[in-house]
Amino acid sequence: MANSILVLCLLAFSCTVATAFEPSPLQDFCVADTSTNAGRVNGLPCLDSKLADANHFYFSGLHIAGNSSSSVGSKVSPVTVAQIPGLNTLGIALARIDYAQWGVVPPHTHPRATEILTVLEGSLYVGFVTSNPENRLISKVLQKGDVFVFPIGLPHFQQNVGNENAVSLSALSSQNPGVITIANAVFGSNPPIAEDVLVKAFQLDKSIVNRLQTQF
Structure with missing residues (x-):
């Protein structure tokens, strides 16, 4: 019983690690089909390979x-x-x-x-x-x-x-x-992060936080 639980835990861990990376291709290529709204797990759905061109x-x-x-x-x-x-x-x-x-x-x-x-x-x-x-x-x-x-x-x-x-x-x-520009994310989020949070986090005067939020 203990060995079975250990195996299940290792399998669960392996699956968790695997989903942390981009999907590996299981065919020669998977041209993104941008014309469909089909649901996706990760990445984009594949165009029919016969329709792919240079x-x-x-x-x-x-x-x-x-x-x-x-x-x-x-x-x-x-x-x-x-x-x-x-x-x-x-x-x-x-x-x-x-x-x-x-x-x-x-x-x-x-x-x-x-x-x-x-x-x-x-x-x-x-x-x-x-x-x-x-x-x-x-x-x-x-x-x-x-x-x-x-x-x-x-x-x-x-x-x-x-x-x-x-x-x-x-x-x-x-x-x-993906790109997260730090200043834009912190001072230009939508909706804005509460001023009190930024004042305490950056040890800034509220007027400076206001100005930065306005700028970004």
């Missing part, structure tokens, strides 16, 4: 510079399953990032992906912060051709520290990595 696995335009004249001085151009339906279930995505002089990609996390970044042009200051209680910053200045990894779920950032525009290319270990 365009389902193709995207054009990543050579075009993004407009980095935003308030933070950067532009992210994603290539996920939304752009390439053939990425469905394959667990990978790309993003081109353009940076104006001193432009930043603000601290953010990818809840479903590890990111590996390659500098194509310019110099970038990059880093990530480890989890509590250490909250240790691991950072480095990168030059053209350098590569840096941001582990899944950890807050990270990039900043152009050169005198010219910069460009990087990121690969992410999910077809839909």
